[in-house]
Amino acid sequence: MDWMRTLYSRMQYRVRAGAEWSEAFTSLWGILAGDSMSPAFFDAYISDFKPPTTESDIIIGDTPIGNMELADDIVEITSTNPKRPDLTHAQEKLTYTEHDYCHNQAFLELNGSKQSGHIIIEQVNDFRYGGVIFSSDPRPKHLFERNYRTRAAQARSALYSVFATEAFVGTLSVHDGITMYYARVDPYLVHGFEAVIDIDAESLKLLEDVQLEFIRRLLDLNPRCAIAPLFVETGILPIRHRRLILALRYAKYTLSLPDRHYAKKAYLDAIVLYKAGKRCWVRDLETALTKLPDFPVITDITQMESSGGISALVDEVHDSCAQYLHKQLQSSRLPLFNNPHRSLNFANPKSFLRKKKYLHTIFVPAHRRAVSKLLTSDHGLAIEQYRRVRRRDGSAIPVDERWCRYCNSPTESEVHALFLCIGDEAFPDIVTRRQQFYNDISRILPSFSVDRCLRNPSRSIHFLLDTPDLAPAFGKYVFDVLAMFPGFPKASDS
Numbered sequence: 001m002d003w004m005r006t007l008y009s010r011m012q013y014r015v016r017a018g019a020e021w022s023e024a025f026t027s028l029w030g031i032l033a034g035d036s037m038s039p040a041f042f043d044a045y046i047s048d049f050k051p052p053t054t055e056s057d058i059i060i061g062d063t064p065i066g067n068m069e070l071a072d073d074i075v076e077i078t079s080t081n082p083k084r085p086d087l088t089h090a091q092e093k094l095t096y097t098e099h100d101y102c103h104n105q106a107f108l109e110l111n112g113s114k115q116s117g118h119i120i121i122e123q124v125n126d127f128r129y130g131g132v133i134f135s136s137d138p139r140p141k142h143l144f145e146r147n148y149r150t151r152a153a154q155a156r157s158a159l160y161s162v163f164a165t166e167a168f169v170g171t172l173s174v175h176d177g178i179t180m181y182y183a184r185v186d187p188y189l190v191h192g193f194e195a196v197i198d199i200d201a202e203s204l205k206l207l208e209d210v211q212l213e214f215i216r217r218l219l220d221l222n223p224r225c226a227i228a229p230l231f232v233e234t235g236i237l238p239i240r241h242r243r244l245i246l247a248l249r250y251a252k253y254t255l256s257l258p259d260r261h262y263a264k265k266a267y268l269d270a271i272v273l274y275k276a277g278k279r280c281w282v283r284d285l286e287t288a289l290t291k292l293p294d295f296p297v298i299t300d301i302t303q304m305e306s307s308g309g310i311s312a313l314v315d316e317v318h319d320s321c322a323q324y325l326h327k328q329l330q331s332s333r334l335p336l337f338n339n340p341h342r343s344l345n346f347a348n349p350k351s352f353l354r355k356k357k358y359l360h361t362i363f364v365p366a367h368r369r370a371v372s373k374l375l376t377s378d379h380g381l382a383i384e385q386y387r388r389v390r391r392r393d394g395s396a397i398p399v400d401e402r403w404c405r406y407c408n409s410p411t412e413s414e415v416h417a418l419f420l421c422i423g424d425e426a427f428p429d430i431v432t433r434r435q436q437f438y439n440d441i442s443r444i445l446p447s448f449s450v451d452r453c454l455r456n457p458s459r460s461i462h463f464l465l466d467t468p469d470l471a472p473a474f475g476k477y478v479f480d481v482l483a484m485f486p487g488f489p490k491a492s493d494s
């Protein structure tokens with residue numbers, strides 16, 4: 001305390017304009033904004049703020065909670081019957097707060113509308129406390145719907161700001177983009193995880209849409225690209241799993257607190273409510289776990305009662321995420337994501353979420369984008385373009401009838417274009433370019449064998465991408481080859 005007193009009493013300021021500095025001067029007003037001691041000072045200042053305990057206070061465990069203070073953000077709580085609201089107890093608290101405490105004791109003034117010296121109490125449908133918006137308006141579907149909408153809008157605004165920087169600094173590298181994501185967008189997406197559990201799919205989707213848009217823009221993929229590769233390639237955890245893991249860790253943290261701590265009392269009270277069959281935070285947590293896509297996590301309340309049990313649940317959510325991503329990668333649309341080639345290991349679910357080396361070893365943005373498009377089937381090759389096309393009778397076009405536009409092989413696939421296509425008389429460039437690529441690779445890695453590459457092209461693609469010396473040459477090759485197969489391929493013979 002002496003140190004802080006010294007800091008404030010001796011502090012001097014100077015104003016800088018360009019290279020010039022003003023004389024030093026002292027300020028007798030204000031606090032160090034942003035300093036963690038500032039709210040602590042306010043807490044010390046209002047430590048004797050003790051509104052009366054009334055029978056309408058909320059009871060958590062055996063503790064009545066009638067007011068909360070987060071520095072100067074103060075809330076007083078009164079439970080009433082919505083059909084016959086009785087604000088007698090609320091008046092007791094207001095009289096104490098305005099008259100006994102603020103006016104007579106602390107010399108503070110409440111921040112509210114005034115008329116003839118009396119504070120007007122307004123009825124509001126939305127109320128923000130601790131950064132979380134609570135809505136009582138009947139229009140939103142649930143208490144936190146406006147909170148989701150606000151956070152999603154803020155996250156999207158941050159997303160636009162991040163990509164607006166490209167006008168000044170050029171294309172963001174994936175590494176920088178991910179750093180900016182965690183610094184500017186993720187805080188809005190995870191905000192309130194300890195209070196708001198994602199049990200409403202529609203609200204959660206607002207946050208998921210922003211996360212997907214960010215990763216797609218970072219990798220320059222179109223909105224129809226497959227979702228799982230976005231996470232697997234960048235190492236970013238899907239927001240649904242991330243928020244749930246953070247909430248579980250918060251539950252574990254509350255259990256580690258002393259018994260007198262309100263957060264622990266609230267958590268233990270939620271467990272009591274759960275056991276009594278009532279709606280509560282713990283039940284929401286259970287619901288969110290059972291709603292995880294494809295691989296729900298089933299829990300029982302005993303797991304929630306111990307920190308070991310909660311840690312096991314966190315591991316199960318990581319497993320569920322890995323299984324979900326793995327299942328999505330098995331799609332016939334993603335032939336280059338076969339498990340054996342990508343070091344994905346169920347014993348280590350985090351292996352599914354590692355930023356891939358090629359995203360930074362291929363430093364030319366256009367080449368890196370070409371590789372992302374190749375891997376995620378976001379390209380113009382016939383195998384992908386004819387996936388959504390139907391014949392006149394409504395049937396799908398078989399894979400072996402998506403002909404190569406140059407050599408008339410049955411399938412114009414990724415592997416075909418990169419390693420097998422022989423072009424045609426009018427277009428021999430692809431063979432020349434491939435030979436040049438083989439020469440480049442052989443020069444960098446003399447042990448490279450074209451035969452080995454052709455024996456298992458899919459595995460070779462991942463070998464080339466995972467080898468830092470080879471990835472840039474491969475990235476340029478992929479860029480050149482995809483440029484040779486532009487737009488929509490020729491019409492199918494059918």
Ligand SMILES: [Zn+2]
Pocket residue numbers: 404405406407408409416420421422423
């Ligand atoms: Zn071909």
